Amino acid sequence: MIQAALVILTALANLSIAAIVMRKNSRSATHVVLATLSIVTAIWTVCNYLALQPGPEEVRLFWVRTVMLVTTPYGTIIYLLAKSFPSSTLNVTKKRLSGLLLFNFLTASFVFTPYMFSGLKNLPGDSFQLFPAPAVILFGIGFLGFMTAGFVELARKYRHSRGITRKQLQFFVVGLVISFTLLSLTNFVAVVVFGSIGLTSFGPPLTLILCVLTSYAIIRHKLFNISKLIARAISYSVLLFFISIFYASIFFLIAYVLFPNFSSHRETTLIISTVLALLIATTLPRLKSIIEKTTDRTFYKNHYDQNALFDQMAQIITSTYDLNILARKITELLHAQIRCAYCKIVLINEKSFISFQSAGLHNKKFTGQDMSELLTLAPPTTAYEDLEDGALKAWMAEFELSLIVKMDFKGQAIGYLLFGERSSGEIYYKEDVDLLSIIADQLSVAFENALSVLEISHFNETLKAEIKKATKELQDANERLKEVDKLKDEFVSLASHELRTPMTSIKGSISAILEGYAGEISVDAKKYLVAAFNENDRLIRLVNNLLNTSRIEAGRFTFNVTDVDIHQVIREVVANMQRAAEEKHIYLKLSDDTAPLFVKADNDKIREVVINFIGNALKFTVEGGITISTSQKMSDVTISVQDTGPGIKPDDLTLLFKKFSQVKDGNDVKPAGGTGLGLYISKQIVEGLHGQIGVDSTVGRGTIFSFSLPAAHSPTKSEV
Secondary structure, eight states: OHHHHHHHHHHHHHHHHHHHHHHHOTTOHHHHHHHHHHHHHHHHHHHHHHHTSOOOHHHHHHHHHHHHHHHTTHHHHHHHHHHHTTSSSOOSOHHHHHHHHHHHHHHHHTTTSTTTEEEEEEETTTEEEEEEOTHHHHHHIIIIIHHHHHHHHHHHHHHHOOHHHHHHHHHHHHHHHHHHHHHHIIIIIIIIISOOOTTGGGHHHHHHHHHHHHHHHHHHHOGGGOHHHHHHHHHHHHHHHHHHHHHHHHHHIIIIIIOTTGGGOHHHHHHHHHHHHHHHHHHHHHHHHHHHHHHHHHHSTTOOOHHHHHHHHHHHHHHOOOHHHHHHHHHHHHHHHHTBSEEEEEEEETTEEEEOOOEEOOSSOOOHHHHHHHHHHOOOSEEGGGOOSSHHHHHHHHTTEEEEEEEEETTEEEEEEEEEOBTTSOOOOHHHHHHHHHHHHHHHHHHHHHHHHHHHHHHHHHHHHHHHHHHHHHHHHHHHHHHHHHHHHHHHHHHHHHHHHHHHHHHHHHHHHHTTTTOOOOHHHHHHHHHHHHHHHHHHHHHHHHHHHHHHHHTOOOOOEEEEEHHHHHHHHHHHHHHHHHHTTOEEEESOOSSOOEEEEEHHHHHHHHHHHHHHHHHHOOSSEEEEEEEEETTEEEEEEEEOSOOOOGGGGGGTTSTTOOOOOTTSOOOSSOOSOHHHHHHHHHHHTTOEEEEEEETTTEEEEEEEEEBOOOOOTTTO
């Protein structure tokens, strides 16, 4: 009975391994070969059990030959498994594969002939004796030879493997070698060499060693990436087992302890069955929940909900652009979900680094030199177990790091996620690395945005500081300019006052000499005196302009407004400047001066405007002349000074009436002399008297300067 249970358990265990492996990836050569090995082992287990059962010699010989047929490809299957593991392709040439299949076909062709076993003889105690034939040697070569070649290949792969692959191979190879070495001894060597079948019944249970170690490698080290499938299958098996035991015990307690004669009373049977049904209905969900939680804690203690992790990650990323807050929340989330000793984020910013506080316990602190070394090593996404000995592995070991995940943005590394050892002691598997790589891609965008916001914030602060500094400098410079301007105004005012008095005296003296008060003068002397008089008059106007400019800017330019006969003012100015016009052989006239024309103005200052207008026209007029005209329209009187000079270009008109501004004439000739203050002062005077000033010029035809003032009523007899 026990032997039958072991056979069933062995067959089911091997078939379960085959089903789970094929369900995960039916296209992988490793999965297909392992599933084939498990299926062959399950069939051999049943056939071996049937061959050991008592019966006629012919029947027992048939089952022995069936066992030989089933196990003929064993060595070949193990060899192919060794060649393909752990890749998804069968790393064997077609020629070699064809040779292996031909050899197995040849061996199988002798199985049911006397050349493999010539006969079988029953012995006392339900045992039997086999009579091997020469073809057994062929079977032994295929079985032991190819199996040994497979073990050598697996040993070679184990020696050259590292990381997760090495840990997977460790348990799988040990289980395979132990199981099939012992199986070969008990079911082939003992039978063929020693003629004993006493150990044959132990063969099938020995394959459970491979099943157990393979299952452990699957669950613990993600062999074939089917840990969740095998763990869930085991958890449900445990669930079914405990539920069955629980209710069987309840049934036994009620039926045979409380009611010893239960089987002879239908009413009692009905009552017990009803009670048991109610008990199952009320307790099954709770019992199922308890056992499921227990198995989950055992098989899924490091499991985390990927969807929940992504949701929480998205909430954090969209909630803040503050770099420190973002890094702290991300490390805390990953530390809690991944269940590692610690989690740390390091960002790269223009060949420097930004290191944030770790989440979790970490004995060694990262220094600036440590971070610089990390930037120098510039590792890709790397698990400690997958590294060969070298600088990077030594650096990770020093800081107890088990995984480094690189964060890239547009093909450039912007930082790293650093993970310590997992709390469970397990390594980081491929699915963990893949998940964290996806998270790193999302975080790279989030951190790049946060870095941009930080840079903009720093730029704004720097800009504010620079603007504040520049503003202060401008304010200081402005104050200094004000002081210099004030000193200049004071100097100009003082110099003007000091110069105007002697120049006025000089003008009076020259005028007296010219008029003959000092006696008769020669023609040549008179010529020089006239020139001196004109230059002195120009200097007086220059001084007056400087003095008026100083007063305007100081706010001390005042007006004494009265009714002024503008015709009288123009006549007097024309009379004084007639001599200068005659020297240039041009005319200077007032077109209509018969009747008085009164305006509201300051007599002295409006006279200065007329002088500036006529003086400016004299400067630019070479031939022809200057005509002064007046007109009245409603309440305004307009005074115009028209010359026949070369005119002014349109682009230069905007420069007129500006302080110290001088323009070229229509011939691109800039006249000598002048300060550029006359028109500026004239504009200030006219606008100060509530008038308007303007200019109209055509290149080649001359220029008309004009200004208008408020008209004043002329005195009447009643007003006198």
